Amino acid sequence: MGVSPQIQEKQKIIVVGNGMVGHKYIETLIEHPDYANFQIITFSEEPRLAYDRVQLSAYFDGKTEQDLMMTSEDYYDEHGVQYIIKDKVSNIDKTAKTITTESGRVESYDKLILATGSFPFVPPIPGKDQEHCLVYRTIEDLENIKASASQSKVGVVVGGGLLGLECAKALHSLNLESHVVEFAPRLMAVQLDEGGGELLRTKIEDLGVTVHTEKNTTEIVAGEECRYRMNFADGTFVETDMIVFSAGIRPQDELARAFDIEIGPRGGIVIDDNCVTSDEDIYAIGECALWDGKIFGLVAPGYTMAKAAVSHLTGGDVQFKGADMSTKLKLMGVDVASIGDAHARTEGALTYTYINEAEGVYKRLIVSEDTTTLLGAVLVGDTEAYGTLLPMMLEKMELPEAPEVLILPAIDGESGGALGVNALPDSAQICSCHDVSKGDIIEAVQGGCSDVGGLKSCTKAGTGCGGCVTMMGQVLNAELEKMGVEVNNNICEHFEYSRQELFDIIRAKKIKTFDELLEQYGSGHGCMTCKPAVGSMLATYWNEYILSDDHIQLQDTNDIFLANMQKDGTYSVVPRVPAGEIKPKDLIVLGQIGEKYNLYTKITGGVRIDFFGAQLHELPLIWSELVEAGFETGHAYGKSLRTVKSCVGSTWCRFGMLDSVSMAVKLEMRYKGLRAPHKVKMGVSGCTRECAEAQGKDIGVIATDKGWNLYVCGNGGMKPRHADLFASDLDDETLVKYIDRVLMFYTRTADRLQRTSTWMDNMEGGLDYLKSVVIDDKLNIGAELEADMERVVDTYECEWKKTLNSPERLKRFAHFINSDATDDRLAYEADRGQQRARIAAPEVRAAKAKGEEIKAVEV
Amino acid sequence: MSEFTWQTVCKVSDINKNTGVCALHNGEQVAIFKVGNDDQLFALQNFEPFGEANVLSRGIVGDVDGQLVVASPLYKQQYSLESGKCLEDESVILQTYMVRQQDGQVQLKV
Numbered sequence: 008m009g010v011s012p013q014i015q016e017k018q019k020i021i022v023v024g025n026g027m028v029g030h031k032y033i034e035t036l037i038e039h040p041d042y043a044n045f046q047i048i049t050f051s052e053e054p055r056l057a058y059d060r061v062q063l064s065a066y067f068d069g070k071t072e073q074d075l076m077m078t079s080e081d082y083y084d085e086h087g088v089q090y091i092i093k094d095k096v097s098n099i100d101k102t103a104k105t106i107t108t109e110s111g112r113v114e115s116y117d118k119l120i121l122a123t124g125s126f127p128f129v130p131p132i133p134g135k136d137q138e139h140c141l142v143y144r145t146i147e148d149l150e151n152i153k154a155s156a157s158q159s160k161v162g163v164v165v166g167g168g169l170l171g172l173e174c175a176k177a178l179h180s181l182n183l184e185s186h187v188v189e190f191a192p193r194l195m196a197v198q199l200d201e202g203g204g205e206l207l208r209t210k211i212e213d214l215g216v217t218v219h220t221e222k223n224t225t226e227i228v229a230g231e232e233c234r235y236r237m238n239f240a241d242g243t244f245v246e247t248d249m250i251v252f253s254a255g256i257r258p259q260d261e262l263a264r265a266f267d268i269e270i271g272p273r274g275g276i277v278i279d280d281n282c283v284t285s286d287e288d289i290y291a292i293g294e295c296a297l298w299d300g301k302i303f304g305l306v307a308p309g310y311t312m313a314k315a316a317v318s319h320l321t322g323g324d325v326q327f328k329g330a331d332m333s334t335k336l337k338l339m340g341v342d343v344a345s346i347g348d349a350h351a352r353t354e355g356a357l358t359y360t361y362i363n364e365a366e367g368v369y370k371r372l373i374v375s376e377d378t379t380t381l382l383g384a385v386l387v388g389d390t391e392a393y394g395t396l397l398p399m400m401l402e403k404m405e406l407p408e409a410p411e412v413l414i415l416p417a418i419d420g421e422s423g424g425a426l427g428v429n430a431l432p433d434s435a436q437i438c439s440c441h442d443v444s445k446g447d448i449i450e451a452v453q454g455g456c457s458d459v460g461g462l463k464s465c466t467k468a469g470t471g472c473g474g475c476v477t478m479m480g481q482v483l484n485a486e487l488e489k490m491g492v493e494v495n496n497n498i499c500e501h502f503e504y505s506r507q508e509l510f511d512i513i514r515a516k517k518i519k520t521f522d523e524l525l526e527q528y529g530s531g532h533g534c535m536t537c538k539p540a541v542g543s544m545l546a547t548y549w550n551e552y553i554l555s556d557d558h559i560q561l562q563d564t565n566d567i568f569l570a571n572m573q574k575d576g577t578y579s580v581v582p583r584v585p586a587g588e589i590k591p592k593d594l595i596v597l598g599q600i601g602e603k604y605n606l607y608t609k610i611t612g613g614v615r616i617d618f619f620g621a622q623l624h625e626l627p628l629i630w631s632e633l634v635e636a637g638f639e640t641g642h643a644y645g646k647s648l649r650t651v652k653s654c655v656g657s658t659w660c661r662f663g664m665l666d667s668v669s670m671a672v673k674l675e676m677r678y679k680g681l682r683a684p685h686k687v688k689m690g691v692s693g694c695t696r697e698c699a700e701a702q703g704k705d706i707g708v709i710a711t712d713k714g715w716n717l718y719v720c721g722n723g724g725m726k727p728r729h730a731d732l733f734a735s736d737l738d739d740e741t742l743v744k745y746i747d748r749v750l751m752f753y754t755r756t757a758d759r760l761q762r763t764s765t766w767m768d769n770m771e772g773g774l775d776y777l778k779s780v781v782i783d784d785k786l787n788i789g790a791e792l793e794a795d796m797e798r799v800v801d802t803y804e805c806e807w808k809k810t811l812n813s814p815e816r817l818k819r820f821a822h823f824i825n826s827d828a829t830d831d832r833l834a835y836e837a838d839r840g841q842q843r844a845r846i847a848a849p850e851v852r853a854a855k856a857k858g859e860e861i862k863a864v865e866v
Numbered sequence: 867m868s869e870f871t872w873q874t875v876c877k878v879s880d881i882n883k884n885t886g887v888c889a890l891h892n893g894e895q896v897a898i899f900k901v902g903n904d905d906q907l908f909a910l911q912n913f914e915p916f917g918e919a920n921v922l923s924r925g926i927v928g929d930v931d932g933q934l935v936v937a938s939p940l941y942k943q944q945y946s947l948e949s950g951k952c953l954e955d956e957s958v959i960l961q962t963y964m965v966r967q968q969d970g971q972v973q974l975k976v
Contacts, residue, residue, distance in 0.1 A: 500931070532928050535937035564926075564940070567924060574917065822920075824887040
């Protein structure tokens with residue numbers, strides 16, 4: 008194996024540590040135009056590549072190791088990055104510019120990047136090293152916690168900071184009686200003031216977690232009721248079976264320290280604005296680095312350091328100039344945010360406080376002595392103002408005359424003075440996860456992005472924590488307005504209402520036909536946009552026969568003949584095969600029908616059988632044979648539930664946790680016939696191996712050892728989207744209840760032809776909002792949504808069966824109204840032993856076909 | 867120009883309001899649409915030139931800026947029911963046919 012000369016010329020970069028920041032460095036360098044000049048090797052002592060440590064507690068909510076991964080071997084392979092896991096760099100030779108690992112591997116470097124991160128601080132308490140005394144930082148730590156929890160009833164987390172509370176949430180979700188022990192007088196002492204900390208405590212205790220503050224643990228000894236007893240300095244104690252230490256982090260600077268790279272007096276590898284250490288060929292980034300005497304224990308500053316280090320390496324001018332440590336997060340379901348000088352330590356600082364005990368909201372503003380600039384803020388229970396307050400603090404914007412309006416609630420629809428996005432300068436950061444400014448968003452809008460979903464894919468804004476999505480929407484609308492684009496979501500020229508508004512009208516006014524709706528709320532004759540949309544809404548709500556005299560004119564290409572029109576005007580026929588489970592004798596019937604009518608036959612992507620080439624007059628003949636044999640319509644032609652794909656599940660599979668086929672049949676039989684804004688697909692997998700690919704479906708269900716995990720709003724198609732984990736470990740009844748509510752809420756609120764994935768991407772508040780509607784029933788419509796679904800389920804009838812029983816309807820299934828002749832233009836040729844349509848001019852048709860409506864064509 | 871011969875195709879009631887049917891007329895395929903409460907009739911060629919298939923009678927009927935149209939069921943181009951003109955591409959004009967109601971019958975001009 009020869010080494011080509013080009014490779015020798017490349018600068019060799021070694022990245023020690025493949026955590027979030029180490030990976031960010033590699034990713035940034037890969038994306039740099041000069042990447043070809045570099046060769047990267049990265050080492051990780053952990054047994055896997057970089058994963059999302061910020062989301063660690065989601066591991067206990069059903070996210071898998073795979074879900075948390077931030078990169079993959081494939082990605083590194085593709086870009087020629089060498090990665091060595093489970094091997095720790097133990098030696099640096101600064102003169103020879105080489106490193107040595109514990110396994111004895113030696114590698115030379117041109118530049119060395121230390122991204123070694125931090126380690127959990129465990130206070131020096133006697134008894135801390137016993138079994139079931141753990142820490143919380145890596146996936147291995149989580150596995151240990153899980154194992155220990157399975158042998159425990161009570162768990163204590165030492166440390167009431169951000170990570171400690173995350174960890175308490177984890178213990179709580181593992182069904183332990185959970186306690187938090189904190190040395191300081193309040194929770195999140197760094198970020199919150201007394202009032203905020205107190206409210207957070209109340210809220211967390213309401214959830215069943217006991218909080219002990221001002222407790223200094225002196226020793227851990229054997230317990231009486233539990234495994235251990237923790238004795239506190241004030242003479243009190245708490246008994247517990249396991250202990251997790253989460254009392255802060257310390258920079259992992261051991262390697263640098265051992266090889267004489269400058270270290271700060273209290274630890275941390277000293278770096279300059281370029282992230283260069285005391286050795287000019289060695290950089291340090293992330294939590295191991297000490298800049299201006301400070302360690303930055305959040306991921307965003309680490310990312311900025313990674314970018315600065317890459318910039319310095321490649322001759323750019325991006326530097327690290329410190330970072331704002333403001334933060335907004337959800338802890339155990341409680342919204343918490345802290346901005347700037349939360350403790351009012353600035354001299355002369357004045358404060359404004361709003362407390363609403365009834366709703367559990369605490370907000371405090373810290374402003375300069377002359378009340379003109381914002382210094383900081385604390386928000387608990389309602390963090391909506393974070394998005395406007397943060398840029399005000401960072402940009403030192405002038406405050407309104409009465410700053411308190413910024414935290415007062417809206418009264419009578421008047422916004423509580425929160426200035427609105429127009430007041431923000433273009434440099435204001437909107438998305439802190441991906442560092443997207445207001446200016447970036449405006450540029451994208453001017454470049455043609457016209458909805459939040461589009462902005463997400465083109466700027467990445469809103470795809471991290473999602474906290475900025477509301478603001479993105481405001482910037483978008485403000486900019487569209489400025490550009491003179493009328494922000495108009497009317498469904499078409501015939502109705503001055505959005506789809507959601509029309510749906511509300513249909514429900515509230517009990518409207519049952521299109522003509523009635525058009526007469527009272529619209530104008531003209533309707534069109535190919537509003538007619539099928541209204542047809543779908545009427546079908547969702549009233550579930551009447553879609554080919555009745557009142558509704559037939561509304562039905563689009565496929566619905567109008569209950570079959571999918573193909574390119575030559577013939578149709579395809581798809582009977583329902585619930586969950587893909589089919590009796591051999593039914594397969595024989597299908598085979599006989601296919602042969603009799605000479606139909607091209609294929610198994611679809613949704614694992615059912617599709618017959619092609621049926622002429623209009625043949626549809627009733629084919630369907631009468633199918634219905635006779637017990638088949639029902641598969642709704643392949645409808646904007647409605649298609650299939651529920653399933654793996655074989657626990658009845659046969661060695662790995663199956665639950666009976667996925669039975670659940671899939673149950674779901675398919677329940678939701679068949681439900682008309683929706685767009686087609687809906689579902690999947691049910693019997694275990695986490697996910698053979699049914701449920702996470703690529705609108706509704707995905709995966710069995711666990713404790714029940715079902717529900718995923719929502721996934722999509723294959725043009726723009727694939729993984730479904731979001733919605734709820735974990737559900738029993739059958741709750742699963743169905745949640746799906747009922749999600750689907751009905753979707754049918755009510757989505758735009759026409761909007762799949763659940765784009766519905767979710769454009770939803771203000773995103774997944775959390777959907778959860779609050781469905782799980783917490785925030786809008787108080789849960790029962791109504793379920794009742795609506797129940798009515799659809801109860802009134803189901805097979806459209807083909809009904810059509811076959813109606814001679815009047817069958818008359819339409821003829822090519823000519825005045826002749827028994829058939830279309831003479833159809834022609835077929837043989838292909839792999841079957842016939843296929845011959846009328847084909849794909850290039851011509853693609854060139855001729857026009858406009859966005861093409862997207863709506865179902866093929 | 868003197869005398870038209872009209873051929874009966876079907877009954878007016880055979881066509882659902884705001885939908886179309888296809889008639890075989892002197893060997894040609896003709897799409898006939900019945901629109902509105904006053905049962906206005908229109909007739910166009912059934913062959914849809916973009917999709918190259920005999921399907922126009924199965925399209926959705928509606929109006930665009932007050933002009934009555936039918937949308938191709940294949941790729942959604944819209945055609946004026948009066949003139950046969952394609953709204954998306956004015957160079958495409960479909961053949962129109964004279965159609966009338968007589969004693970509850972739909973008739974095409976021969």
